[in-house]
Structures are given as C-alpha cells and as structure tokens.
Amino acid sequence: MNIQYLKGVGPKRAEKLKKLDIFTVEGLLNYFPVKYEDRRTVRKINELSDNLKCLLKIKLFDNPVKSRIKKNMSIIKLVGKDETGFITATFFNQDFLMDKLFIGEYYYIFGTVKAAYGKFEMVNPEIELCRNDWKANKITPVYGLTYGLTNNELTKLTMEALKEYYDKIEEILPYNICAEYKLISRKCAIKNMHFPENGRKYKISKKTIAFEKLLIMQLGLMSIKGNLISNSAGNQILNTTHSDKLIGYIPYKLTNAQLKVIEEIKKDMSMKRPMNRLVQGDVGSGKTVVAIYALLTAVASGYQAAMMAPTEILALQHFETIKEYLAMADINLNVSFLSGSAKLKDKRIILEGLKNGETDIIVGTHALIESNVEFKNIGLVITDEQHRFGVRQRAKLSTKGKNPDILVMTATPIPRTLALMIYGDLDLSVIDEMPPGRQKVVTNVLKEQDKQIGYNFIKQQVDEGRQAYIVAPLIEESEGMELNSATKVFNELKDTYFSGYELGLLHGKMNNTEKEEIIKRFYEGKIKILVSTTVIEVGVNVPNSTVMMVLNAERFGLAQLHQLRGRVGRGKDQSYCILINESRSKKSAQRMNILRSTNNGFVIAEEDLKLRGPGDFFGTRQSGLSKYEIQNIVNDIEVVESVQQISKKLMTENPYLKGEEYKKLKNAIIRLFKDETIIFN
Structure with a gap:
C-alpha cells in the first residue's frame, strides 16, 4: 500500500518519507533502525x-x-x-x-x-x-532521519504500520529452510527488528532478515549466471595476433598472476557462450594491461570493443594508456573517446564511426549506454570499477550487440567469501601478485594536533621537486559536522602553511572541463599540492607525487583509504601516506594500524571484515539491496556462508524453484531483479 494512506502520514509527510526511499508500508517496515536505546x-x-x-x-x-x-x-x-x-x-x-x-x-x-x-x-x-x-x-529504536522528520514521528508511524499490517506480512522463506537454519517467522523478525523484546530476540530477528535478503540476492545472481551460460550464444573470439605482439613490446615481464588471468580470459573468449568475468586486483597490480590484451584480441577477431569507466577522469586515463600501449607496439587502430561533456559535433562523428564500424575501440563514461549509441559489431565490453556500476547498467551495454563478452575490473579488494556472493553472476579472476619493483608506500598515522608535522614533511618533499595530495572528506563545510572540507582546507593552506606554493583544488562539483584542467596542471607539475575530495580515488596517475595526506581518515573505509594511498608510489621515488586520525576510539586506532602494517589490499579487506562485518562490502547498485539495508543487518559472516551453502544446494537440486513452498521466494527474487533475465521467470 502507498505510504501516503497509512494513518498519520498524508501527502506532506509522504514526501519526506520518499527522501528515505520509503514509498510503501512494506518499505517502512523494512526501514530498520540504525541503533537502539535501552530504556528498560x-x-x-x-x-x-x-x-x-x-x-x-x-x-x-x-x-x-x-x-x-x-x-x-x-x-x-x-x-x-x-x-x-x-x-x-x-x-x-x-x-x-x-x-x-x-x-x-x-x-x-x-x-x-x-x-x-x-x-x-x-x-x-x-x-x-x-x-x-x-x-x-522499553528498548526503543533510533532511525536514520531526513529534514523535517523526527525519530518520534517515524517510531509512531512504524508502530501504526505494525498494528494495521502485522497479520498481512507474508512468509518468504520455505519452512524447511527456516527449520534447518533456526530462523523465526518473518512477521516476528520484522517486529523485533523495530521493537526488540530483548537481546536474544533481536539477534535471531536480525539473522532471519539478513538470511532472507541475502538468499533472495544470491539466488537471483546465480539464476542470471545460469541463464547466460545455458541460453545465450556468444561470439568466438580467437585471434591473439595484436595481443601477443603487445606482450612482446612491453618493456617488463608480466607477473604469473597476470598471465594466469590472461589465460582464463582467452579461454572464456574462445567459447561460444558469452564471457562474464570479474578481474579483481589490488591497486597497481596491472589490471590495465590485462584489459588491453582482451580489447586487442576482440579487435583482431573482427569485432569492436568498448571500455566504460565511472568517471571522466578515469575514462580519459584509460584512453591515454591504451593509445600509449598501441604506439609502443606499433599497432594502428582507431580508438575514440566518448563522454557526456563531448561537443555535439564531435559526438556525431564518434557515433557515426561506431555505427559504420570505423571505430575499433571506444573508451568512455556511462554515455556509452545511452540509447543513441549503436555499434556495428560489438564483441567485448569492459567495465572498470564495477562497484560503481550495477548489474542493470552492465546489462544495458551488453544489449548493444549479439551477447558481447563482458569483462569487469575492480581495484577494490573483497574477501573471496564475499566476492563469490556479491558478484554471483560473474566468474572470478584474482591478480594477487604485484609487479616487481613496485615500492611499498610508507604509512604513518598522526593525531589532529600533530597535523603540522605532516604539512612540514609535504613542504620538504615539494622543495625536493616532488608533489603531494591532501584529501578532505567534504566539499564545503557542513553545519553540525566537525569535518575538514576541501574548500576550507584549500583556502586556509594557501594563505598559511603553503602561502609560497602552487596549490590546486579539485572536487566533484566542478564541471569536467575544470577538473581536466586542474589534473592536467598537476600532471605537468604546475600545481605542486593538490587539495581534493575522494574524486581522485581512482584514475589520477601522477608518478611525481610522493605524499598522500588524508584528513579525518577515520571517516573513510579501509578499502577507500587503501585506494587513495594507491595514488602515490607510482614513480621511482619513495612515497608516503599520512593519515590524520581525529578519533580517540580504540577501533579507529586498530583500523589505522592495519593500514600502517600492510600494503596488501586483500589482507586489509580480510582484517576489515573481522572488524566491521560484511555489510560495508556490499555495493548498493551491484546487489540490488540498498546500502542502508545491508550495512544495518548483515554483520555476521556465518550468515553469508550459510546462504552460500543453501543457494548452491538449491540451484543444483531445484534450479527452477519448483513447488508451492518456493513460490513466495521466487516472486521476491523476480521483484528484486525485475530488469534481469531470471531462468525460472
């Protein structure tokens, strides 16, 4: 039922609830508290x-x-x-x-x-x-709120929804699964997620809801994968003439991990079914050359190839790298770049080149999935930083041709247990070895009051001819939040600590032309210190930059801090990462110590998993579940492992989920993945 018609809501309050993505009574009942207050x-x-x-x-x-x-x-x-x-x-x-x-x-x-x-x-x-x-x-709930909506209002509305609709809450999981994994009824679980009777009831309720949501997601992804394998005819891509020529010209030896992943990709591409593979590799592990190998294999086999990145900065970086590699190996191909900010005249020429087959490789942003983009014969689609694109966006690109091969790349290390679940519709390849000669970035943690030590070190590095990044968590100062903002930090530093130095400011609210200009000036060495938000997390490659300072480091996830650290250590000079930790909590200190003790992204991810639970690893768009739902209910790796176990068993024994007891579960999967091909649809 539309949330507007719940007693106590009405049109005005319904508008506020929509800001929390609550559109229905069911949505309200699934909007769980972020924490609780014990008033017993x-x-x-x-x-x-x-x-x-x-x-x-x-x-x-x-x-x-x-x-x-x-x-x-x-x-x-x-x-x-x-x-x-x-x-x-x-x-x-x-x-x-x-x-x-x-x-x-x-x-x-x-x-x-x-x-x-x-x-x-x-x-x-x-x-x-x-x-x-x-x-x-009582134990009372505390919800995530939006402007104009109080916790008391949301609590009372939830109580009203439970009073009116409790008996209408349907069971989704079959009884045999609930019994095997000691889960309780869905209605009891939902009630106790909002208003727990005690700690024990809350724990089993949380387990039940997490199990249900993860099972729906996992079975949906497995079904999509099963459908791709069994029903889709792909393109056989066999010609490695260009790719092997490239390997011969590269002035360094590929690692065993890179060679292993290339073999996995070659095998996939040579088959008659479409490739759906994820390449997971740490920052600097050499994913790009693997991607270029695949692009060249597709083109040599008579197909066009596309590479899509989430930001214009990263897409441009890939475009330049591909051109450099082709020039190095003396391979003459037509490579184009397409982004939303391209001029109309240029866009028309690019689109025409794609349609008539003149363009061999196209690199771009999500502009590639717009309806006016047509290919003559697309054989391979590569998406980079997959956690920023969802299943649906990837699917949109794959409809541009006759089931093209899909290769997905991510530099966000995820523990294998979770990767198998989050990317359930993809085969998994891991580049778990770093190229020789890649220097370890020295990481130090400073308290807020010692920030000046970090600034002095940056001055020293810049005076010796190198460059530095200073990252702040916000663009502009936020009322009520004591956080460093990029604009505030930039204005302060250019007038105080770094008054004699060339500073630049970069953030996501700038238009693409401004961003490109700042990055170009930083790359050319005209800007010595770049103050930025996390917009530089991916796709900025300046080998002369040797210091990465992150303010309010406690506000970032470990994976994100590791990504930021990966922006330095790309040249011949020793590089450094300085984390300013403004939190006094023991947990925050533990997290910073993990980064200080290792540069291995997979080790960091495993440690982060132990500290924070699995919730933060689930990408919103990828899983189909909201980040809010996942982070608040999934904090037990055992639940994830149990769901994997039952999912595999079900997909082996009953892949079409036949039987009356699976009807509600099947419908829930179809609802979540409504734009996808589910084999039991």
Missing part, C-alpha cells in the same frame, strides 16, 4: 556517573526558570528529584515546554548525564509526563 532500567540519581546515558523518573521540585541569553536563544532550567538526590535539566530553545511542566508531577527524562563537583545535569534530555510516556521501560 530506571536509574536512581545516586547511581549516576559522568557521560552515562540513562532514564530517570523525577518529581519536579520547583517552578522551572526561563531566561533569554540572546535574541534567538532561550534557556529553561528545572530541578528534579527522586528519593536519592537532585538533578538539573537544561533545555535550549524549547519554550513550548513551559506549558507542560508542573510542580509535584512525575516525569521520565532520558539523556546523557554531566557530573561535576557532586552535582548532576542533563542538557536537552527527552522529557515526558510519566503517565504519557510510551517509550519508558
């Missing part, structure tokens, strides 16, 4: 300590006092007591409370205690008359 225990005032978050039952001791500090700020102070002591509560800009506070009445207050000199205070706690408080003595 009412504390006594004499039990309190500093920084304790708790629930108190107090009697209002005296008339509340309201005062105005300045024009737009008012304060209400009240004193409450229980049989063990007194506490002060302070409220900022909450004038409406004055009509709800009465001497002698009992209230529940919930908040964080500040303790000093034997006195206790709560600032802006939640306060409610005891007889009206519907949250007291």
